[in-house]
Amino acid sequence: MEKIIINGGKRLIGEVEISGAKNAALPILAASILTEGWNTFSNVPNLRDVETIKKLLIGLGVKVEEEKDVRINAAGLNNYEAPYDLVKTMRASVLVLGPLLARLKKAKVALPGGCAIGARPINLHLNGLAALGAKVDLKHGYVEAEAKSLKGATIFFDIPTVTGTENLMMAATLADGVTTLENAACEPEVVDLANVLKKMGADIRGEGTEVITIEGVKELKSTNHTIIPDRIEAGTFMVAAGITAGDIKVRNCNIAHMDAVFSKLTEAGIKLTYENDGVRVIGTKPIRSIDIKTLPYPGFPTDMQAQMMVLMCFANGTSIISETVFENRFMHVSELRRMGADIRIEGRSAIVKGVSGLNGAPVMATDLRASASLILAGLASEGKTEISRIYHIDRGYERIVEKLSNLGADIKRVRD
Numbered sequence: 001m002e003k004i005i006i007n008g009g010k011r012l013i014g015e016v017e018i019s020g021a022k023n024a025a026l027p028i029l030a031a032s033i034l035t036e037g038w039n040t041f042s043n044v045p046n047l048r049d050v051e052t053i054k055k056l057l058i059g060l061g062v063k064v065e066e067e068k069d070v071r072i073n074a075a076g077l078n079n080y081e082a083p084y085d086l087v088k089t090m091r092a093s094v095l096v097l098g099p100l101l102a103r104l105k106k107a108k109v110a111l112p113g114g115c116a117i118g119a120r121p122i123n124l125h126l127n128g129l130a131a132l133g134a135k136v137d138l139k140h141g142y143v144e145a146e147a148k149s150l151k152g153a154t155i156f157f158d159i160p161t162v163t164g165t166e167n168l169m170m171a172a173t174l175a176d177g178v179t180t181l182e183n184a185a186c187e188p189e190v191v192d193l194a195n196v197l198k199k200m201g202a203d204i205r206g207e208g209t210e211v212i213t214i215e216g217v218k219e220l221k222s223t224n225h226t227i228i229p230d231r232i233e234a235g236t237f238m239v240a241a242g243i244t245a246g247d248i249k250v251r252n253c254n255i256a257h258m259d260a261v262f263s264k265l266t267e268a269g270i271k272l273t274y275e276n277d278g279v280r281v282i283g284t285k286p287i288r289s290i291d292i293k294t295l296p297y298p299g300f301p302t303d304m305q306a307q308m309m310v311l312m313c314f315a316n317g318t319s320i321i322s323e324t325v326f327e328n329r330f331m332h333v334s335e336l337r338r339m340g341a342d343i344r345i346e347g348r349s350a351i352v353k354g355v356s357g358l359n360g361a362p363v364m365a366t367d368l369r370a371s372a373s374l375i376l377a378g379l380a381s382e383g384k385t386e387i388s389r390i391y392h393i394d395r396g397y398e399r400i401v402e403k404l405s406n407l408g409a410d411i412k413r414v415r416d
């Protein structure tokens with residue numbers, strides 16, 4: 001097992017390059033299933049979750065080659081099962097369900113269990129596939145879906161679900177007739193996937209809004225695409241600069257995707273200046289306390305909640321952070337308290353009282369974004385922080401130790 005060790009208190013200074021978005025890469029790699037030629041994807045981040053989806057695709061008979069770009073050819077697709085071993089390590093494995101059903105008219109995908117941040121059901125994915133005419137059964141821990149043909153339908157999501165919208169959009173591309181997704185997720189990653197599907201020849205309108213219309217086509221062809229930058233990784237580095245009174249330039253981020261995060265960072269007193277090759281982020285003292293409520297895009301992203309909470313630990317007042325997307329996404333709180341944070345949970349809100357400083361401590365990562373928050377806390381704390389169970393961080397942050405250390409952080413990975 002590896003650990004991350006941080007000696008806190010260093011100002012971060014320099015430039016950091018943001019990687020491709022994990023949450024765009026996963027559905028886009030899965031979308032290759034819909035085609036038979038070679039697809040070439042650039043700016044694919046080198047992450048554990050991306051490795052998992054590649055393994056999953058290879059298990060389905062898909063060819064995956066990688067040099068600088070990732071090349072995928074699903075001509076040999078000959079299996080329709082996503083096994084529990086892979087699904088249990090990454091819930092987003094469920095993203096192969098829609099494309100498998102569209103291409104092979106059959107899919108068997110292990111049902112993801114609950115996870116550290118909540119129950120996270122996939123009922124909306126399954127209801128949507130049933131509305132397209134699939135017979136969906138749950139047997140022995142697996143979702144088994146089958147259809148003679150998929151037929152366009154109007155599907156209303158009770159909650160805007162990101163991977164649910166993506167799964168249904170992919171399934172509908174090859175269905176007969178028109179599918180309308182209502183109350184669809186508007187996340188930039190959904191739009192990036194729609195752009196790839198359109199390059200493949202799909203007829204999609206309204207992506208990025210709450211109503212997406214897909215007119216089915218007979219077949220899709222392979223394509224090339226560059227994955228959008230990761231807005232959550234960019235936001236995490238911006239908090240790192242803010243919390244260490246640093247001065248960094250964040251390159252390769254798409255500011256159009258970051259309005260809610262920019263607005264909250266600015267409200268907290270962090271200076272953000274747009275420059276043509278990136279965003280300059282200057283942390284100033286005092287950090288102002290602000291309230292945050294997570295919401296589906298374009299609201300404040302739940303994937304930035306834990307990181308902002310750490311920033312608020314250093315603010316000059318009390319902030320209320322409300323988590324409305326997931327029911328149990330405060331696992332980082334108890335670890336932050338061990339570092340001296342003053343945080344109280346009331347239902348789905350965390351009341352964070354700014355303190356004069358945190359102290360480094362041994363802590364344990366519980367999920368991906370919680371791990372990022374512990375790294376941020378360690379960077380700004382006095383003394384040594386040792387973070388264990390860091391495999392969570394490798395799921396979603398490419399070379400984070402190297403990137404932070406290039407900015408002047410005293411951080412290293414060690415084997416136990």
Ligand code: UD1
Pocket residue numbers: 023026091092118119120121122123124125126159160161162163164185189302303325326327
């Ligand atoms: C995606 C992101 C994840 C992010 C989340 C919310 C990927 C690979 N992951 O996860 O990083 O935190 O969006 O922005 O893109 N729900 C149901 N039934 C369903 C589906 C969802 O009740 O069938 C609920 C969930 O429990 C949750 C809410 O809907 O409360 C939103 O979840 P959803 O958007 O589906 O999250 P994911 O797509 O799993």
